[in-house]
Amino acid sequence: MKVLVAAEDSGSLKDISFPFGTNTSVQQSTQPTITTFASAGRSSYVQRMIIAKLNAGKEYICIARKGGIIQLYDVNPPHALFMEWKDMTHPPDDAFVGLEYVEGKLSSCTATGKLIIRDLQSISDSTNDYYTLLGEPINAFRVHPNQPNIIAYGGKERELEISIIENICRRESNSTTDSESDQLSSWYIAAIPTGRTLSRRKLWKAKNVKNDELDLRVPVWISDIRFLDVNRNSQTDFRLAISTRFGHVRVYETKYSRKPIVNVEVGEHPLIALSPFINDHEIIYCDTNSTTARFNLINGRKGGHYSGAAGSVLCLDSFFPEQERSMTEGNEDVATSVARVPSGEVPLLATGGLDRFLRVYNLQTRELVAKVFVGAKLSAVCIVDGNSTVPPEPVSERESDEEEDEEAVDSDLVKTEGERKRGKRLRTEEALTDEVGSKNKRKKRVRMHDELASQDDDEEDDADDVWNLLDAEEEEEEEPRIKKEEDEDRVASSSSATQSSLRRRKHGSRAATSR
Numbered sequence: 001m002k003v004l005v006a007a008e009d010s011g012s013l014k015d016i017s018f019p020f021g022t023n024t025s026v027q028q029s030t031q032p033t034i035t036t037f038a039s040a041g042r043s044s045y046v047q048r049m050i051i052a053k054l055n056a057g058k059e060y061i062c063i064a065r066k067g068g069i070i071q072l073y074d075v076n077p078p079h080a081l082f083m084e085w086k087d088m089t090h091p092p093d094d095a096f097v098g099l100e101y102v103e104g105k106l107s108s109c110t111a112t113g114k115l116i117i118r119d120l121q122s123i124s125d126s127t128n129d130y131y132t133l134l135g136e137p138i139n140a141f142r143v144h145p146n147q148p149n150i151i152a153y154g155g156k157e158r159e160l161e162i163s164i165i166e167n168i169c170r171r172e173s174n175s176t177t178d179s180e181s182d183q184l185s186s187w188y189i190a191a192i193p194t195g196r197t198l199s200r201r202k203l204w205k206a207k208n209v210k211n212d213e214l215d216l217r218v219p220v221w222i223s224d225i226r227f228l229d230v231n232r233n234s235q236t237d238f239r240l241a242i243s244t245r246f247g248h249v250r251v252y253e254t255k256y257s258r259k260p261i262v263n264v265e266v267g268e269h270p271l272i273a274l275s276p277f278i279n280d281h282e283i284i285y286c287d288t289n290s291t292t293a294r295f296n297l298i299n300g301r302k303g304g305h306y307s308g309a310a311g312s313v314l315c316l317d318s319f320f321p322e323q324e325r326s327m328t329e330g331n332e333d334v335a336t337s338v339a340r341v342p343s344g345e346v347p348l349l350a351t352g353g354l355d356r357f358l359r360v361y362n363l364q365t366r367e368l369v370a371k372v373f374v375g376a377k378l379s380a381v382c383i384v385d386g387n388s389t390v391p392p393e394p395v396s397e398r399e400s401d402e403e404e405d406e407e408a409v410d411s412d413l414v415k416t417e418g419e420r421k422r423g424k425r426l427r428t429e430e431a432l433t434d435e436v437g438s439k440n441k442r443k444k445r446v447r448m449h450d451e452l453a454s455q456d457d458d459e460e461d462d463a464d465d466v467w468n469l470l471d472a473e474e475e476e477e478e479e480p481r482i483k484k485e486e487d488e489d490r491v492a493s494s495s496s497a498t499q500s501s502l503r504r505r506k507h508g509s510r511a512a513t514s515r
Contacts, residue, residue: 002385003350004061005358006046007376012039013046013061015079016358016372024373032372037079040065048099049380051075052106055121055185063380064088064096064108075384085129088116097155098141102148104185105168109134109141109153117165117198119189130167130189132198140242142225146233148187150203152240154222160206160242160252164235166199167192203235207258221245224274226283228297241283241297243271249285251297264300267291275316278347278363286313292351294366306361308368311354318363319383321345348386352378 005014018032048064052072060082061073068089072082089096089110098109106118113134122128137155144150149168154160171186192198209218221244228239228251237255244250247269251262269289277283277294282303286292292313294303347363354377360370 001348001360001370002383003358003360004049004382004384005352005374005378006049006063006380007036007374008045008379009042009376010036010039011041011043011045011065012036013049013063013073013079014374015077016374018370018372020369022370022372025371034372034374035077035079038063038071038073038081043067044069046380047096048108049382050099050101051382051384052101052120055104059384061382062099062101062106064099066095067092068094070099070106070108085118090114097138098143098153100141100143102143102145103187105143105148105187105189107141107143107148107151109138111138111155112136113138115141115151115198117168117189121185121188130192130196130198132165132200134163134200140222140225142227144227144238145230147235150235150238152225152227152238154206154220154225154242156221156245157219158222159208159220160222160225160240161202162204162238162240162254163200163202166201168198204238204254205258206252206260209259209263219246223271226274226276228280228283239280241274243274243285245270247271247287249283249295249297262297262300264295266293266295266302272312272314273316275318275349277318278320284316284318284349284363286316286351286353288312290353290355292316292349304366306349306351306359306366306368308359308371309351309353309355309357313351313353315352315378315381317350317381317383319348319350319386321347321386345386348383350381350383352381 001018001020003016005016006012007014013036015035015037016032019030021030022032023029024031044065044067046063046065050062051059052062053059059075061075061079062070063073064070068087070085070088072084074080074082088108090112094110094112094114096108097111098107100107101120104119104121106120107115108118109115113136114131115134116129116131118129120128134153137158138153139155141151141153144152149165150162151165152160152162167190168187169190171188208220212218222242223245224243226241228241232238238252240252240254242250242252247265247267249262249264249266249271250260252258253261266285267287267289269287269291271285271287273286275284281298282294282296284292284294284306290309290311290313292306292309294306295301296303346369348369349361349363351359351361352374356374356376356378358370358372358374358378358381359368360383361367362369
């Protein structure tokens with residue numbers, strides 16, 4: 001398996017080759033082969049990355065860097081620089097929000113709305129780039145996979161729009177021979193009389209959903225766009241899915257309505273990117289809270305999580321083994337069902353983000369098939385080659401325990417008869433020793449209990465004697481005090497009687513005198 005990742009910290013690309021089952025978190029696991037190239041520093045880190053296949057059939061790595069630089073590198077080592085274009089953004093700090101390669105046309109779009117389309121069929125021509133202005137702000141941009149003249153874009157407080165580039169035309173089949181048609185794309189850029197400015201015409205524009213329960217306007221902020229049912233050969237009938245920074249996934253049918261036919265809030269966190277599934281009924285999304293999940297566009301429900309990430313997932317890429325062959329054979333769709341995946345090959349999903357790990361999942365079963373530590377925050381990921389060999393199932397913990405038990409049983413069987421008897425005798429002696437010891441301990445415990453009980457009885461008797469002595473002493477001290485108090489009471493009563501008799505006599509004498 002071969003995967004390309006872009007490291008934001010160093011502005012470099014990393015070519016990572018590894019087999020299924022690789023996990024750098026385990027020391028005994030197979031280690032990957034990592035080749036670092038195209039380092040340009042953090043100030044010129046890679047914002048977008050795709051694989052472009054030119055007319056000669058050779059594949060190139062196409063990247064868009066911060067600062068308005070677009071480069072083409074050879075996909076095979078030593079990854080030589082093939083072509084470079086500078087000053088593609090204005091101002092220089094403008095960011096690329098889209099990079100698409102369809103039918104030999106390389107389209108790049110910036111956040112300020114500058115769209116540049118370059119015809120790579122005449123790559124040596126210095127005047128093969130054309131541009132148009134879409135207006136700002138733009139946060140998401142996508143080109144129709146089968147019609148390079150159809151573009152969709154949107155952004156913060158800017159609804160989804162679909163436009164047609166009228167200068168990109170389909171080539172007539174009778175105008176070229178078979179040998180020329182093999183080398184030339186079926187689309188070309190017609191002569192532009194007004195220089196290199198493209199003519200654009202708006203085909204369709206979405207309308208916002210109805211107000212919320214508080215009758216407030218729902219804000220708009222589109223983060224990614226994906227075309228669905230791409231084999232519809234029409235300029236008025238399109239099916240699209242978008243994600244928003246407010247946690248919504250919406251599906252539009254341009255033929256029936258300007259409002260979304262599906263509008264589901266899949267989470268409370270902002271959604272970052274969308275990636276296609278093996279059919280057009282489901283789609284993969286990621287958010288800023290380490291969630292990567294599958295979403296059903298028909299019933300509006302989640303189909304399962306791709307777990308493992310410890311931080312925000314910033315980039316996704318889906319790989320379908322039969323995609324290229326299906327397009328060349330003219331089938332209905334690209335791997336529209338599980339039956340389209342050939343035996344021994346599996347569709348894959350690669351993710352990368354803040355936790356500095358590259359994770360590769362089986363797109364159908366959501367099983368983690370590889371985990372590689374990159375050492376830098378990933379800003380873009382692209383699967384170049386998927387491994388066609390499916391690894392054997394790992395041994396579970398239960399199976400390993402059963403194997404250990406079987407080994408232990410086998411080791412017991414090889415013991416001799418004498419060893420078994422000796423072991424039995426030792427176990428019997430140990431059991432008897434334990435029994436005798438337990439009996440002795442029980443007797444000792446009973447004896448200690450009796451001694452403590454007798455000590456408690458003696459202590460109670462001593463306490464009673466002490467209390468009796470104290471009571472006797474108190475009685476002896478109380479008798480003199482009581483006798484003294486009685487004498488004092490008698491003296492006091494006699495004195496009071498004497499005084500009262502004297503008062504009567506004195507009163508009687510006074511009465512006689514007055515008479």
